[in-house]
Amino acid sequence: MTRYSRIVILTGAGISAESxxxxxxxxxxxxxxxxxxDVATPQGFARDPDRVHEFYNERRRGLVSVSPNAAHAALARLEREFAGNVLLVTQNIDDLHERAGSSRLIxxxxxxxxxxxANCGQRHDWPGDMDVGHSCPACHSAGYLRPDVVWFGEMPYKMERISAAIALCDLFVSIGTSGNVYPAAGFVEEARIAGAHTVELNLExxxxxxxxxxAQYGRATEIVPAFVEKLLG
Known part of the structure; x- marks a missing residue:
């Protein structure tokens, strides 16, 4: 396999589905x-914050019963062992990449x-349930805390840093994504324009x-470790 020096990897729901x-x-x-x-827009939160909080509390509780899989572990290994630069960009809001050992992650x-x-703009670790009665640990205001997730109509985080990394990469890999959610769906075109080799690893x-x-198709737990093995080999 061609030697690369700067890799950007985009992951989507497909990599965590097997977990x-x-x-x-x-x-x-x-x-x-x-x-x-109702649950993933600023307007829905304004109408019924209790319902929105419970929706995300259920998702948060669900993380307790899942674990990183072989694909997450392979990407963490790539970050540890690759001689060049690796940046992992995920559309997922779960914490499985971190739990697998990835640290260069957006x-x-x-x-x-x-x-x-929403009052002071501060972010806080929050592994447990959240409700309208909780106060912000920074400004101590109650009723302003919300899940730190990007809702429909909001701008994804750290787009400038992502675009800068894609402009410099020589390999762009998309794993487990549908290819229909923008702006992430446009990253492959940015990478192509920058001259990077582009690879899709997906179930279909x-x-x-x-x-x-x-492109390579199959289960993420099979094709991602194999791809990483070739990169490191």
């Missing part, structure tokens, strides 16, 4: 059962186990398959 994390956009996913406008859609104060072809120079 038992519910997906949002699959045919039988969360958004097929719940209207996202959660572009936020993190389920963190809270954001994504909507953006035609934009990738190379």
């Amino acid at each position: 038992g994390v519910d997906t949002f956009r699959a045919k039988d996913g969360i958004w097929s059962k719940i209207d996202y406008r 959660h572009m859609h936020g993190e389920l186990v963190r809270a954001l104060c 072809p994504s909507e953006g398959r035609s934009h990738f120079a190379e």
Whole structure:
């Protein structure tokens, strides 16, 4: 395999699905059962914060019963052993990459186990339940805490840093993504323009398959460790 020096890896729901994390956009996913406008928009939170908090409390509790899988572990190994630069960008709000050992990581859609104060803007680790009665540890105001996740209509986090890394990378890998959620779906084009080799690793072809120079399909727990092994070999 060609030697690379700067790798950017994008991960989506497909990498955590094999750990038992519910997906949002699959045919039988969360958004097929719940209207996202009620629980994943600023307007929904303003209408019924109790319902929104309970929705995310359920997701947060669910993390206790799942563990990182072989694909998460392989990417953590790549970060440890690769001689060049590796940046992992995830659309997932779970903490499985961290628990597998990844540290050079951007959660572009936020993190389920963190809270954001809408009053002072401070973020806090928050592994347990959250409700309207909780006060911000920084400004001590009650009623302003919300899950630190990017809702529909909001801008994903750290886009400038992501774009800068893609502009410099020589390998871009997309793992377990649907290819229909922007701006992440446009990253492969940015990478191509920058001259990077582009690879899709997915259970099946994504909507953006035609934009990738190379593709491998199968279970993430099988194809991701094999791909990392080739990169390190």
